[in-house]
Amino acid sequence: ETWDMPLAYSGSNFHSVTAAEFGNCVTTGTGGEIEIVTHPSGSLFKGADIKRAVQTGQAPIGERLLSGHQNENALFGFDSVPFLATSFDDADKLWKAAKEPLSALLAEQNLTLLYSVPWPPQGLYFKNEVNAVADMKGIKFRSYNNATSRLAELTGMLPVTIEAAEISQAFATGVADSMISSGSTGYDRKVWESLNYFYEVDAWLPRNYVFVNSDVWSGVSDQNKNVIQACAGLAEYAGNWRSKEYTGFTLQGLRDGGMTVGPASDQLVGELKEIGVTMTSEWLEAAGDQGKAIVDAFKAD
Amino acid sequence: MALLRGLRSGLDLLYLIAGVLAAMCLVAILGLIVVQMLARWTGEVFPGAPDYAGYAMAAASFLAFANALNRGSHIRVSILLNAVPDGLRRWIEVWCFGIGTAVMWYFVWYAYRFVYWSWKFNDISQGQDRTPLWIPQSAMLLGAVILAIALTDHLIHVIFKGDHRITRDLADQSHGE
Amino acid sequence: MENLSVIILFLFVLFTLLGTGVWVGLALMGVAWVGMELFTTRPVGDVMLTTIWSASSSWTLTALPMFIWMGEILYRTRLSEDMFKGLSPWMAPLPGGLVHTNIVGCTVFAAVSGSSAATLTTVGKMSIPELRKRKYPERMIIGTLAGAATLGLMIPPSLTLIVYGVTINESITKLFFAGILPGLVLAAMFMGYVAIYSRLGKDWSPNPEPKLSFADKIRNSRFLAPVITLILVVIGSMYLGYATATEAAAFGVIGSLLLALGQGSLSWKTFAESLMGATRTSAMIALILAGAAFLSLSMGFTGLPRGLANLIAAWDLSRFELLMVLLVFYVILGCFLDGISSVVLTMAVVEPMIRDAGIDLIWFGIFIVVVVEMAQITPPIGFNLFVLQGMTDHEMSYIARAAIPMFLIMVLMVFVLILFPDLATWLPDNLRAGPGQ
Ligand code: NA
Ligand code: NA
Secondary structure (H helix, E strand, C coil), rough: CEEEEECCCCCHHHHHHHHHHHHHHHHHHCCCEEEEEEEECCCCCCCCHHHHHHHHHCCEEEEHHHHHHCCCHHHHHHCCCCCCCHHHHHHHHHHHHHHHHHHHHHHHHCCEEEEEEECCCCCEEEEECCCCHHHCCCCEEEEHHHHHHHHHHHHHCEEEEEHHHHHHHHHHHCCCEEEEEEEHHHHCCHHCCCEEEEECCCCCCCCEEEEEEHHHHHHHCHHHHHHHHHHHHHHHHHHHHHHHHHHHHHHHHHHHHCCCEEEHHHHHHHHHHHHHHHHHHHHHHHHHHHHHHHHHHHHHH | CCCHHHHHHHHHHHHHHHHHHHHHHHHHHHHHHHHHHHHCCCCCCCCCHHHHHHHHHHHHHHHHHHHHHHHHCCCCCCHHHHHHHHHHHHHHHHHHHHHHHHHHHHHHHHHHHHHHHHCCCCCCCCCCCCCCCHHHHHHHHHHHHHHHHHHHHHHHHHHHHCCCCCCHHHHHCCCCC | HHHHHHHHHHHHHHHHHHHHCHHHHHHHHHHHHHHHHCCCCHHHHHHHHHHHHHHHCCCCHHHHHHHHHHHHHHHHHHHHHHHHHHHHHHCCCCCCHHHHHHHHHHHHHHHCCCHHHHHHHHHHHHHHHHHHCCCCCCHHHHHHHHHHCCCHHCCCCCCCHEEEEEEEECCHHHHHHHHHHHHHHHHHHHHHHHHHHHHHHCCCCCCCCCCHHHHHHHHHHHHHHHHHHHHHHHHHHHCCCCCCCCHHHHHHHHHHHHHHHHHHCHHHHHHHHHHHHHCCCCCCHHHHHHHEEEEEEEEHHHHHHHHHHHHHHCCCHHHHHHHHHHHHHHHHHHHHHHHHHCCCCHHHHHHHHHHHHCHHHHHHHHHHHHHHHHHHHCCCCCCCHHHHHHHHHHHHHHHHHHHHHHHHHHHHHHHHHHHHHHHHHHHHHCCCCCCCC
């Protein structure tokens, strides 16, 4: 049996590499009874379509940045609350707190969660030096969803909507002067040609999730299920490791490109934390009891 | 006969209205792009503009399909059709419109399911517009239905009258490439 | 072996449907459906809808109808006539005379229009009658027009480059800048051919042009002002940060509407006709894109692209050999398909091969445009041939023959590009301050 696995990112991206290894592991481990074939670069389904495609059995398995589905259910955005979990360790803790409710939510949607890997932490890109929230006033900030728009609002920046494909051009021509994203986005888009500062504020670590259609899953033998889950465990571990490695690699890339890369000033960090408190409480309003349970469990120890 | 004539002019009106609606979608795209730029220049925010433009794009395409078909804008390879004698051409046209009709009604059935499930799942856009997707998707369904009707219309015409009703305008078709 | 049967099946169904005259977009859907039904267990109809909705409602596509609309406005108003008046005094003294207006006109118009046929109709409407009046060889008039109009695809803005950029996720602005120099070089090569032919051609005996004083030439140049203004507005809006590459198309539409209004050639009728024409033309392209999106998904499920890529990879071709194989492949494909669908249909297969071979994807975009340009003038399906057939009432075979020298010049252009890759890559690489990133 062949499982076609749509992936949104290019084959060389570390998420896709991890998924390809996961696929090999399953193919080998099940003795070819289940063969996973990955389709990177959105060549099968585009990122935004993958969840529904797997839900409805158009593809048996797939990977998706679930925070993209926040409009549908705020719970999907638990990993993207600004300044809630601001390190790999925190993100891991948050993930442990969220795993159960998220799996339950996915199960309601006919999806079985297999594993999840974080992206490198999100930092702030600016053209000019910024040491306090006051310095951000009036800067044109690239926003791409409601949370990033809200972030701009709370920091006094002007949110401008720029699609991912046009990021480099937008910075080069001054359509926008700042954005929040991981170091890898800036590295891929060569933003050092127009932007000069990257502040490692580690605002959040969004995650990709690999899930399988529950009808397909229930048709898998127990033995193969064990194999797949073991492979998923390995993939999650390897993916985490790659994500950390890649963070260092891309930040060095930004430095080599001529950007000033470093932590934000203490004042800025403090002010952003406050904004984080505001945004966390706003997210909690949207996410209700389940959201509260996640944040409480995260903050518990 | 009056009934047939009424049906005829009713259908022609339907294709025309759909085409005009499609054209209005193009104007809407222009408007959305301009408003988005104006918003950016003045420091305002117009969340979701690209998403709305995308929906207008889909609506513009699908609503115009039938109109474009009737005006011969859709491309086809006509070498064989031009080479064969009239009698044979009629049957090849029946085949072409038959295939086209089948493909489009198939599309319509699944488009209906697609929109129905979007509505049932309460599928919401992932962009900042937060639009319930069944609304823009309905425009696609509507356009597909009209194209399917138009193809059926031509098919029946070819079978009974011997020729379709496409009036080809080369200058009109030429601007695409 | 399994691949071979899949290929044969796909080709058989494709040729049967296309060859008998089923509309291209619907034929592609039919082929995709057959492929999926036979080779996968997935719910075909649902997959089709997911893909087609996603491909049809894409925001990036919106630049397409805008550029088409702009071309329609220019074509239906007096703006294009004025261009001939402004250009001809400068072309008359060159060897080859006014035939150069075809090429220069197309080059200039290419800078405002994203499409080759819009360029062809606009320039052809003004130049064909004038050139015939002056007894230039018919074959030269038709041939150069068919060839030079394809510059509409290479000189930015360009629909083909937009579709290519969207497909492989490269910066469209960067691609636009990459097209400028090769476009000018290709135009120069066309002009060189005209100059040579004017010395050697046996049927070359046009009426002599009256000599104009320099002052008169300058005076006539005022007619060029509107179109040049429009070009500056479209390109400037991108440069100065007022618009993204997609939004610049809107500047084009509004700019051409304002120009036509200022000239007094914009009536409700021309406005409505241009709008309806643009609506139908973009619908035509959208139907093909929808079919192509479903077909490439179907091919993805069958694993055919991967198989083909592996096959060609197994041939262990050098970079040059790979490009030669692709040149032949696209020329053959271009005989049957229009440019946009051949790009969309093949990029899923070709992109990884190109990346593996270490070929610059911006450069390859220009390579693709040249071969797609050839497709415009190769029978049996060549858009420019169709358009010229409609405009001149010549047989398509006559037009295709007249265009053969242009086809050969484009083949030569491919080798020029391979020899001097900087032609395409230098500008986008060095415009640090410009929108090319
Ligand atoms: Na152009
Ligand atoms: Na061709």
